[in-house]
Amino acid sequence: MGSDNKTSLREISTTITGKTRGAAMAAENVRVGYGEKIILSELSLEIRRGEITALVGPNGSGKSTLLKGMARLLKLHSGTVFLEGEELTKMANSEIARRLAVLPQAPTAPAGLTVGELVEQGRYPHAGPMRMLRKQDHEAIGRALELTGTLEFANRPLENLSGGERQRAWIALTLAQATPVLFLDEPTTFLDIGHQLEVLELVGQLNREQGMTIVMVLHDLNQAAQYAHRMVVLRKGSIVADGAPAEVMTGEVLEKVFNIKAHIVTDPASGRPVFLPYAVVKNEEVGRGQ
Amino acid sequence: MSLSTGVAPEKPFAEKIPANPLARRFLPLLVACLLAIVVLLILYIGLGTVSLSPGEVIAALVNQPVETFHRQIVWDLRFPRGLVAILVGAMLGLAGAILQTITRNPLASPDLTGVSAGAVLASVLGIAFIPPLAAGGPALPFVALAGGVVVGATVYFLSRQGRSDPLRLALNGILLGAILNSGSSIVLIFDQERAANIVLWLIGSLNGRVWSHFNTLWPWALVGIPLALGCAGLANTLNLGDDVATGLGQNVERARAGLFFIAVLLASSAVAIVGAIGFIGLIGPHISRRLVGDDARRLLPMSAVVTALLLLLSDFIVQAITKGSLPVGAITALLGAPFFLYLIFRRVKA
Numbered sequence: 260m261g262s263d264n265k266t267s268l269r270e271i272s273t274t275i276t277g278k279t280r281g282a283a284m285a286a287e288n289v290r291v292g293y294g295e296k297i298i299l300s301e302l303s304l305e306i307r308r309g310e311i312t313a314l315v316g317p318n319g320s321g322k323s324t325l326l327k328g329m330a331r332l333l334k335l336h337s338g339t340v341f342l343e344g345e346e347l348t349k350m351a352n353s354e355i356a357r358r359l360a361v362l363p364q365a366p367t368a369p370a371g372l373t374v375g376e377l378v379e380q381g382r383y384p385h386a387g388p389m390r391m392l393r394k395q396d397h398e399a400i401g402r403a404l405e406l407t408g409t410l411e412f413a414n415r416p417l418e419n420l421s422g423g424e425r426q427r428a429w430i431a432l433t434l435a436q437a438t439p440v441l442f443l444d445e446p447t448t449f450l451d452i453g454h455q456l457e458v459l460e461l462v463g464q465l466n467r468e469q470g471m472t473i474v475m476v477l478h479d480l481n482q483a484a485q486y487a488h489r490m491v492v493l494r495k496g497s498i499v500a501d502g503a504p505a506e507v508m509t510g511e512v513l514e515k516v517f518n519i520k521a522h523i524v525t526d527p528a529s530g531r532p533v534f535l536p537y538a539v540v541k542n543e544e545v546g547r548g549q
Numbered sequence: 550m551s552l553s554t555g556v557a558p559e560k561p562f563a564e565k566i567p568a569n570p571l572a573r574r575f576l577p578l579l580v581a582c583l584l585a586i587v588v589l590l591i592l593y594i595g596l597g598t599v600s601l602s603p604g605e606v607i608a609a610l611v612n613q614p615v616e617t618f619h620r621q622i623v624w625d626l627r628f629p630r631g632l633v634a635i636l637v638g639a640m641l642g643l644a645g646a647i648l649q650t651i652t653r654n655p656l657a658s659p660d661l662t663g664v665s666a667g668a669v670l671a672s673v674l675g676i677a678f679i680p681p682l683a684a685g686g687p688a689l690p691f692v693a694l695a696g697g698v699v700v701g702a703t704v705y706f707l708s709r710q711g712r713s714d715p716l717r718l719a720l721n722g723i724l725l726g727a728i729l730n731s732g733s734s735i736v737l738i739f740d741q742e743r744a745a746n747i748v749l750w751l752i753g754s755l756n757g758r759v760w761s762h763f764n765t766l767w768p769w770a771l772v773g774i775p776l777a778l779g780c781a782g783l784a785n786t787l788n789l790g791d792d793v794a795t796g797l798g799q800n801v802e803r804a805r806a807g808l809f810f811i812a813v814l815l816a817s818s819a820v821a822i823v824g825a826i827g828f829i830g831l832i833g834p835h836i837s838r839r840l841v842g843d844d845a846r847r848l849l850p851m852s853a854v855v856t857a858l859l860l861l862l863s864d865f866i867v868q869a870i871t872k873g874s875l876p877v878g879a880i881t882a883l884l885g886a887p888f889f890l891y892l893i894f895r896r897v898k899a
């Protein structure tokens with residue numbers, strides 16, 4: 260059913276604007292890093308509209324760097340990022356914020372800030388003059404809190420929440436932003452398995468019901484294969500595999516990128532691949548960053 | 550409703566958000582603090598070699614003095630001094646709250662970012678070497694501001710590497726402040742004549758502050774305080790960290806530089822009038838945080854009134870116990886230093 264949805268959305272998008280060819284975002288020959296240290300060089304990636312794209316790869320492979328580079332949180336050394344065909348650097352920052360929300364890995368907020376106050380910040384790209392919040396803004400805040408199950412602790416300071424509750428509050432912040440494109444860097448860290456699936460279900464729901472384009476970094480390959488339309492595998496700063504989960508989750512990729520040997524089986528319910536690791540590959544170059 | 554499903558329309562999401570108790574208690578607390586300031590001011594004016602009862606103070610304030618000389622004591626000496634204390638407190642408190650917010654460092658304050666030290670050094674240099682400034686006057690805040698801005702900007706740019714890092718900012722400020730303060734002390738050697746006076750600048754004192762001082766100060770407060778309160782929302786977003794703030798559409802560098810300048814303006818002009826009164830800009834915002842939380846839209850106004858109250862109270866103590874012989878900066882340091890240690894302790898433990 261996910262793929263039906265995908266094709267229909269892709270058809271719609273191509274008919275709406277031929278110019279962007281269905282790409283919600285595109286990075287072209289992007290070169291980005293920290294100071295002089297280049298992490299990604301000449302990387303290109305198109306994010307198709309209406310799809311869930313999972314970025315996977317070992318620690319330090321450049322997933323967060325790619326996400327931040329595409330979301331203008333890191334300055335590009337060279338290359339261009341397009342949002343719906345428009346060059347990001349030529350857009351006003353607040354205009355970008357109305358169309359692209361991004362949750363960085365491990366964000367921090369002042370300890371005493373309450374969940375409600377945090378989530379409210381998500382509305383400022385939309386707010387009226389003098390940053391006044393209007394009716395629709397409060398509606399969006401309430402909705403974001405409800406969707407993430409954080410309504411009940413809206414008035415609790417962030418410091419008094421568990422890691423998982425706090426993570427959901429941050430997700431609520433990005434949802435309040437109500438953007439068509441959403442970037443999430445490891446949205447399931449700190450969450451127990453139940454809440455992990457809840458977040459992933461929520462991501463799926465936003466994608467199905469609102470056609471939201473979502474790019475997320477995930478460490479659990481099975482979850483990525485289960486919930487994403489497309490998996491992009493990074494290794495040492497370059498894309499080594501890219502495609503539908505069934506194409507990407509192969510023994511070869513797992514061995515080359517993650518240094519493991521695994522059986523790949525197909526989940527009879529979803530038709531998606533599932534891997535069962537059984538060995539670590541030894542005496543070989545490890546697929547990590549520097 | 551436009552929902553085609555037969556389900557009854559759901560309650561709007563907005564109505565499900567529970568009211569924020571911190572927001573509910575903000576206004577009552579603010580009003581209570583303002584009232585406390587008024588009451589304390591009346592008691593404060595009554596203190597001195599000639600002590601007046603609250604009734605006598607009010608009578609003199611409304612121009613119906615019980616004894617004619619009361620009018621002079623109240624209007625020419627104690628009332629303006631009290632007003633200077635209130636304004637300076639409000640400005641230092643606001644500056645501290647802003648600096649803590651934009652550096653995301655609970656230990657930041659005008660004195661701990663080097664801004665006060667820069668303003669003092671500039672003022673002291675002006676007083677010692679530029680004859681027209683020797684007696685203070687309306688030009689002094691400009692000189693102090695120049696000092697505060699230069700040091701503030703130096704700290705800011707020293708701490709910048711690609712993007713400014715909050716912790717480096719505070720560390721550089723403390724270091725540079727220490728160097729500048731020794732610079733100010735060296736000026737003493739060249740100006741033995743005014744040494745005693747200049748020492749008061751390093752500690753901060755309200756002694757002899759009258760209308761001329763107040764008149765130099767209030768235009769700065771009139772510009773700085775509304776500007777600061779108006780930028781509370783920006784401060785809130787900035788407080789979520791550079792990445793999140795950028796993601797929310799904020800121009801992080803510009804917002805931080807702007808807020809930094811406002812804080813420096815408030816602190817420098819206050820320092821130009823009374824010297825570097827320490828710790829008050831650290832404690833006031835912390836107490837306010839306990840009272841109304843971390844949201845800058847409440848924290849900033851609350852810090853202004855709480856710190857004003859604190860400084861007035863400190864000077865009240867000075868007047869009541871030492872008959873005004875001790876500079877108020879000595880009291881704030883005496884009370885503030887243990888508090889500072891407590892904050893560091895808590896930070897180390899966390």
Ligand SMILES: Nc1ncnc2c1ncn2[C@@H]1O[C@H](COP(=O)(O)OP(=O)(O)OP(=O)(O)O)[C@@H](O)[C@H]1O
Nearest residue numbers: 293298316317318319320321322323324325548549
């Ligand atoms: N702020 C930084 N300054 C310098 N180097 C950095 C910085 N952040 C990341 N790096 C380096 O960039 C490389 C890629 O890091 P990145 O954060 O993109 O990895 P990642 O794939 O997200 O890893 P993880 O799964 O651990 O989050 C790593 O080698 C890392 O050490």
Ligand SMILES: [Mg+2]
Nearest residue numbers: 322323324364
């Ligand atoms: Mg990462």
